[in-house]
Amino acid sequence: MEFNFQNSYELRDFIVVNKELFKKSLLTEAVNVKDSIDEILRIGNIDLISNAQKLVIDIIEGNEKELQSFAKHEGIAWATHSIEITFKLEWIQAIRRTIWKFIEKYNELANDSYSLEELFILEKQINNFVDQFLNTFFISYSTYKDKLILAQKQLVENLSVPIIPISPSVCILPLIGSIDSFRTMILEEKILSEIGQLRIETLILDLSGIGDIDADVISRLSHIIDGTALMGCETVITGLRAEVVRKMISIGVTFFNKTRTLGTLQHALNEYFVR
Numbered sequence: 150m151e152f153n154f155q156n157s158y159e160l161r162d163f164i165v166v167n168k169e170l171f172k173k174s175l176l177t178e179a180v181n182v183k184d185s186i187d188e189i190l191r192i193g194n195i196d197l198i199s200n201a202q203k204l205v206i207d208i209i210e211g212n213e214k215e216l217q218s219f220a221k222h223e224g225i226a227w228a229t230h231s232i233e234i235t236f237k238l239e240w241i242q243a244i245r246r247t248i249w250k251f252i253e254k255y256n257e258l259a260n261d262s263y264s265l266e267e268l269f270i271l272e273k274q275i276n277n278f279v280d281q282f283l284n285t286f287f288i289s290y291s292t293y294k295d296k297l298i299l300a301q302k303q304l305v306e307n308l309s310v311p312i313i314p315i316s317p318s319v320c321i322l323p324l325i326g327s328i329d330s331f332r333t334m335i336l337e338e339k340i341l342s343e344i345g346q347l348r349i350e351t352l353i354l355d356l357s358g359i360g361d362i363d364a365d366v367i368s369r370l371s372h373i374i375d376g377t378a379l380m381g382c383e384t385v386i387t388g389l390r391a392e393v394v395r396k397m398i399s400i401g402v403t404f405f406n407k408t409r410t411l412g413t414l415q416h417a418l419n420e421y422f423v424r
Contacts, residue, residue, distance in 0.1 A: 154258045161209050163255045164202075164248075171205070172198055174250055178243035182236050193230035195223075201244050208248065208278045220282045224289025228297060237286065245279050310339040318350035319421050323414070325358030333369040340373060344382045351421060352377060355414045357388025364400045367393075374407045384408040387417045 153166045176183040189195050207215045256263050313321045374384045386408055411417045
C-alpha cells in the first residue's frame with residue numbers, strides 16, 4: 150500500500166488520509182499490545198486505534214486542553230477496568246515512533262518542506278505533548294486507583310464487621326471466618342464508632358461462625374468489651390465453641406465478669422427481640 154500524498158496536504162491531512170497505513174505502522178511498533186486490542190475493547194470499551202488517531206491529531210495541532218482532558222479520561226478508564234498499565238506505556242511510545250515515521254515520510258514526499266530548524270521545533274513540541282499526556286494519564290490513573298482501593302477497603306471492612314440493628318437499642322454482630330489482629334483493629338474501631346452513632350445499648354456478639362481464635366485476639370476482644378462497657382453498652386456473647394472456650398481457659402481470659410454469655414444467637418434473639 151502506497152502513501153496518499155498531494156502537495157496541498159499539511160502534516161495533519163497526510164496522517165488522516167493515510168490512517169490505514171498509520172494503523173499498520175502503529176501495530177508493528179506495539180508488538181505486545183496488538184494482540185490485546187480486542188480484549189481491551191471488550192473489557193473497557195477502549196478503542197485503542199481510534200484513540201491513537203485522535204491523540205495524534207491533538208498532538209500535531211497542539212490542542213493542549215483536549216490532550217489534558219483526554220489523558221484524565223483515559224487514566225480513569227484504565228484504572229476502572231484494571232487494564233495492565235505496561236500496555237499503555239508501550240502504546241504511547243509506539244504512537245510517538247509512528248508519528249516520527251510519518252513526519253519523515255511527509256517531509257520526503259514534500260521535498261524537504263521542513264527546514265532543520267523547523268524540525269527541531271516540531272520535535273520539541275511533539276515530544277513535550279506526548280510527555281504531558283503520559284504524565285497526566287499516570288496521575289489520573291494513580292489518583293483514581295487509590296480512590297478505588299480505598300472504597301474497596303472500606304467495603305471489605307464493612308462486610309467484615311456487619312453490625313445489624315434489630316431494635317432501636319439492640320444490634321447483632323455475627324462474626325464469621327478467621328479473626329486476626331488486623332480484623333480486631335477494624336472491629337474495635339467499627340464497634341465503638343457504631344455504639345456512639347447508633348446509641349446501641351446492647352450488642353449481641355455471635356461467635357458461632359468462629360472455629361478457632363488466637364490468644365492475642367481473645368485478649369483484644371476482652372479489651373473491646375471493656376470499651377463497650379465504658380460507653381454504656383452491654384455486650385452479650387453467643388455461640389462460643391468448645392475449642393475457643395478451652396483456649397480462653399488455658400490463657401486465663403474469660404468474659405464472665407464483663408458480659409453475658411448465651412448458648413445460641415436464637416436464644417439471644419428470643420430474649421432481646423421480645424424485649
